[in-house]
Amino acid sequence: MNKRMGITIAIIVSAFIALNIHLLYSNKSTVPKSLYVHQYERMTPGHFEETIQKEGFVTPEEIYTVYVGDGEAIETWLIEEGDQVQVGDEIAILQTERAESQLAAWSAEEEGLLEQRSSLHSILSALEADRASAQNNSANVNTTETPGDSDIELTVDVQVDVSQDGSFAQAIAEAERELSEIDRKLAIVQAQLDQNPSRPALISPVDGTVSNVSKNGVTLAAEIYSEMKLITTYAQLDEWQKIEVGDLVRIQENNLDTVIEGEVHSVSAVPATDSRWQEAYDSLDRNERKNPLDIYEIRMKTSEQPHALPFGANVSALIIVNEADAVSVKIHWLESYSKNSAIGWKLDEQGRGIKTKVAVPFESNSRGVIAEGLQVGDVAIYNQKIADYKEPFGVILPLPLELPSKNEWRTFGWKNYVKYGFLE
Structure with missing residues (x-):
């Protein structure tokens, strides 16, 4: 009898305990439970940066090509590759009997370039005037100039399909780029026309370095790098979307004594054309490009000219695309992390755990920066x-x-440990 009673009591107690455990710890339990949390951090302020590391090259800000269309017009070349030239320097002497026809060709080219510039100014004015109000406009100008009896034909073809403000901005940027190119060509032609007619020659339109001389062929030309040096790199779409004009840049190279700071000077909105700079970049870039057109030129201007580096030197460029003074948490602490927002957890004023929605504009060193x-x-x-x-x-x-050191223990005093550890 006593044995049966003991077994019955044991079963009842076990069932009671099991039921209470179920009520306490089942998913449907409404009884508040505590969670042991061994990973926690008190938020402290810090400065954070989102950066993009790129291979870059020292390139000229502008490349000027001075040429003559007559292969027999040059009598003597006065320069070689690598020579330094100044504005107005003679780089080649023209044959006297062919100088008049060459000057006429330059004059015709100047007239055509001025017409192009006027057309582009009109397009820019129209785009800027309509930008604020127009939703779907288009500007299409196709101008062909054949000044006089010259064989030179110059064409401006600017077509813009505008559907939103971003498209206006892109169209204006492209028109400004074309205008800059025309101004550069005008500088070359006008430098030739301003020379002393008694000694016809090819004239340098800029201070710079001779990079190439084509002494043979139908068109004879000299290519001159401007003195101003830029750093050129290339970006694919995911990086291009983050990089903006004015972003801070840090340039490093073994031959530089210190890091040179600068900023992004231009971000091209059209795929980069083949060039020696892009070819060099592709040889160093390890990222595979599925789309051959997914490459855009990024040019950076340094705060001080890198005189210690020649054109073509390979440098390391760190582009800072985001920075903030904020707090941060480890990335894996965030749930539902998507589109710059996530869910995190923190202690409330009563020391309880609560969920909080956080804004995460960017990451830095495997941590989410919290805005x-x-x-x-x-x-x-x-x-x-x-x-x-x-x-x-x-x-x-x-x-x-973390236990206090011996010196800290002595400085604080055992009475204070007793006071704060047991009495208060």
Whole structure:
């Protein structure tokens, strides 16, 4: 009898315990539970940067090509590749009997370039006037100039299909690029026309370095790099979308004593054309490009000219595309991280765990930079099962494992340890 009673009591007690465990810890339990959290951080301010590391090359800001269309017009070349030239320097002497026809050709070219410039100014004025109000406009100008009896034909073809403000901005940028190219050509032609007619010659339109001399062929030409040096690199679409004109840049190279700072000077909106710079970049870039057109030129201007580096020198460019003074948490502490927003957890004023929506504009060193949702002084917490707990939930934090040093112990005094450890 006593044995049966004992077994019955044991069964009843076991069932009671099992039922209470189920009520406490089942998914449907409404009893508040505490979570042991061993990963936590108190938010402290810091400066964070999102950067893009790129291979870059020292390139000229402008390349000027001075040429004659008559292969027999040059009597003597006065320059070689690598020579330094100044504005107005003679780079080749023209044959006297052919000089008149060459001057006429330059005059006709100047007239055509001036017409192109006038057309582009009109397009720019129209685009800027309509930009604020137009939703779907188009500007199409096709001008062909054949000045006098010259064989030179110059064409301007600018077509813009505008559907939004971004398209206006791109169209204006492209028109301005074309205008800059025309101004550069005008500088070359006008330098030739301003020379002393008694000694016809090819004249340098700029201070710079002779990079190439074509002494044979139908068209004889000299290519001159301008003195101003830029850093040129290339970006694919995912990087291009982040890089903006004015972004801070840091340039490093073994022959530079210090890091040179600068900024992004231009971001091309059209695929890069084949050039020696792009060819060199492709040989160093390890990222595979499925789309051969997915490559855009990025040009950077340094705060001080890199005189110690020759044209073509390979440098390391660090482009800072985002920076902020904020707090941060480890990336894996964030749930539902998408489109610059996520869910994190922190302690509320009562020390309970609560969920908070955070804004994460960018990442830095495997940490999410928090713009909203967490502030300096907040305690961010994380546990792999934290999403399973209904908020607000109790949190158990581990005791600090860092013990005071012997000097700290002596400085603080044992009476204070007793006071704060046991009495208060």
